[in-house]
Amino acid sequence: MIRKTTLSILLCGLCATSQGNAFTLLFGHKYRLPNNHIDFYVDLPNVATDGTSFNVGFARAALEWQSQTRITIDVINQYIDPCTQTTPQQGLLGGLDGLSSVDITPDICGVDFFGPLAALALPTGFRWPTEADPYPIGDINEGDIFYNSAKEWDIYGGPARHEAVDFQRVSVHEIGHVLGLGHSVFTSTVMYESVNDTTTAMPDDLCGIAISYGVPEDCSLLLDDSVTLSGKSTDALFTGGASTDHGLSFEAEFLSTNSIDVITTVVVEDAHIGEEGRLHVVVMLEDGSLFAKDVEGGFNLLSEATMPLPTAELKTLDVANEHLIFQDLVAADLGITDIELLVFVAYSIEADPSELYYSSTPIRVSITE
Numbered sequence: 001m002i003r004k005t006t007l008s009i010l011l012c013g014l015c016a017t018s019q020g021n022a023f024t025l026l027f028g029h030k031y032r033l034p035n036n037h038i039d040f041y042v043d044l045p046n047v048a049t050d051g052t053s054f055n056v057g058f059a060r061a062a063l064e065w066q067s068q069t070r071i072t073i074d075v076i077n078q079y080i081d082p083c084t085q086t087t088p089q090q091g092l093l094g095g096l097d098g099l100s101s102v103d104i105t106p107d108i109c110g111v112d113f114f115g116p117l118a119a120l121a122l123p124t125g126f127r128w129p130t131e132a133d134p135y136p137i138g139d140i141n142e143g144d145i146f147y148n149s150a151k152e153w154d155i156y157g158g159p160a161r162h163e164a165v166d167f168q169r170v171s172v173h174e175i176g177h178v179l180g181l182g183h184s185v186f187t188s189t190v191m192y193e194s195v196n197d198t199t200t201a202m203p204d205d206l207c208g209i210a211i212s213y214g215v216p217e218d219c220s221l222l223l224d225d226s227v228t229l230s231g232k233s234t235d236a237l238f239t240g241g242a243s244t245d246h247g248l249s250f251e252a253e254f255l256s257t258n259s260i261d262v263i264t265t266v267v268v269e270d271a272h273i274g275e276e277g278r279l280h281v282v283v284m285l286e287d288g289s290l291f292a293k294d295v296e297g298g299f300n301l302l303s304e305a306t307m308p309l310p311t312a313e314l315k316t317l318d319v320a321n322e323h324l325i326f327q328d329l330v331a332a333d334l335g336i337t338d339i340e341l342l343v344f345v346a347y348s349i350e351a352d353p354s355e356l357y358y359s360s361t362p363i364r365v366s367i368t369e
């Protein structure tokens with residue numbers, strides 16, 4: 001039996017430092033706003049040093065998502081205490097009234113902010129995983145956002161400053177959680193765990209929304225034509241790309257002195273969520289030789305003797321599974337000046353290891369002197 005409950009979940013907010021995932025979905029599940037829409041109730045008295053009202057800052061943050069996705073976000077300038085509790089279910093944190101509201105407060109409805117946390121989003125209303133349905137697909141029907149009043153808040157563009165936290169970019173991040181996103185491994189994405197110099201949603205962030213809301217064609221990093229070894233059709237999705245700026249932009253042509261990150265996110269078939277599985281990475285060189293990544297991060301020449309395909313990562317499969325294929329790859333440091341890498345990504349499940357799910361379109365990384 002599927003138990004339907006309403007509860008608040010503590011989300012990772014903006015911590016000082018920590019590891020992240022690639023574009024991920026909230027708790028690894030497909031949670032989304034019903035009807036691609038949310039109303040936020042925001043009426044804050046704060047004004048930034050440049051005269052910008054925090055209400056305007058929040059509205060701009062909402063517009064960052066609205067303008068780049070199919071989601072509509074209405075910001076209503078009315079104060080509603082996010083701790084208001086009108087439903088009988090008791091959440092772990094925050095109030096449940098079906099309204100998404102925003103406040104700058106010393107605590108989260110009586111619970112202290114955690115460590116250096118600047119802000120926290122509490123999406124609520126989705127179905128809690130059960131044994132019968134460990135990866136539910138559900139609606140987020142409320143998303144309260146709390147900003148830590150112990151922090152100095154302001155609104156500004158450009159690099160993050162030590163003396164004050166930018167309310168607007170933190171709002172973009174927290175709204176991203178309410179829309180259904182987890183964190184990204186790319187340090188330049190707005191869904192990275194820590195406050196950074198990024199003030200708006202980046203390609204990886206937007207791919208998370210596109211996948212979660214069922215419009216993968218909106219993802220600029222989507223790799224075309226998901227196929228299987230056996231030839232049966234699959235709705236698995238693969239995204240990926242190469243970047244020299246930690247996710248601000250993606251390209252295929254690089255200099256041998258560039259420091260390149262190559263990342264992928266594997267979105268498995270619904271039936272495979274929660275299964276034990278393996279991610280595979282195979283790199284093809286121009287001469288046709290193939291190298292497969294192993295769990296230690298090494299690449300080994302692939303031959304019949306090394307089949308089945310080596311495993312790059314063994315894991316319990318989430319909806320969206322990120323994998324950092326290369327991090328800070330500098331070809332010149334390896335004595336390589338000209339090379340073209342075609343990077344193929346695949347996954348398999350332990351229950352059927354002979355079947356491979358993969359994208360027939362590789363991530364292309366062309367490196368010249």
Ligand SMILES: [Zn+2]
Pocket residue numbers: 011012013014173177183192193
């Ligand atoms: Zn966060």
